[in-house]
Amino acid sequence: MKKCIFIAFNLLSLSTAVLANEQELYISAGVSSHELQSVEGNKLSALVGARDYYSNDWFVGGEIEASYLDYDVKIIGDSYSLGANIPLGKRFEFSDRMTIDIYGLVGYSMTELNVKPIKKTLHGLKWGIGSDISFSDFMIGARLTNAELGNDDYPDKLREKNVTLLASYKF
Numbered sequence: 001m002k003k004c005i006f007i008a009f010n011l012l013s014l015s016t017a018v019l020a021n022e023q024e025l026y027i028s029a030g031v032s033s034h035e036l037q038s039v040e041g042n043k044l045s046a047l048v049g050a051r052d053y054y055s056n057d058w059f060v061g062g063e064i065e066a067s068y069l070d071y072d073v074k075i076i077g078d079s080y081s082l083g084a085n086i087p088l089g090k091r092f093e094f095s096d097r098m099t100i101d102i103y104g105l106v107g108y109s110m111t112e113l114n115v116k117p118i119k120k121t122l123h124g125l126k127w128g129i130g131s132d133i134s135f136s137d138f139m140i141g142a143r144l145t146n147a148e149l150g151n152d153d154y155p156d157k158l159r160e161k162n163v164t165l166l167a168s169y170k171f
Contacts, residue, residue: 022053026139028168034069035161041071043162057091059101069111077114083126084108101132109147109160122149124157139168
């Protein structure tokens with residue numbers, strides 16, 4: 001967890017080292033179709049993030065994500081996930097009130113998997129693509145992310161896949 005927060009905030013602070021044209025802070029709620037290997041479920045997420053927009057509307061950002069995981073199989077109980085994401089992309093302006101951001105994202109994810117009766121903590125790199133439609137005070141978007149999760153006890157990584165719909169409020 002400390003590593004996720006450290007990476008996100010350091011990369012976010014580096015992004016402000018260059019003079020940005022515009023900065024945006026946001027909070028988001030997300031709903032995902034979630035899959036870990038072949039086990040399906042749902043994921044509810046809360047994100048806090050920021051983006052710095054530079055010349056030619058390129059941007060870099062940082063996000064902290066906390067999620068609740070609910071799997072369809074009963075042997076896996078309530079599980080949780082924490083992550084740090086770095087979106088990097090381009091903004092396309094369609095009008096004074098509407099823009100579209102298209103981006104790739106990289107990050108780090110840590111999941112506490114509750115496989116009854118044992119809890120396992122898995123972590124690993126995360127990557128994906130996304131797009132947001134941005135209005136004056138809010139954004140809506142969609143993301144496709146993957147992660148390779150494991151730990152020292154499991155040399156084989158578990159693949160996590162998410163298709164996420166997001167609703168965000170901008171400050």
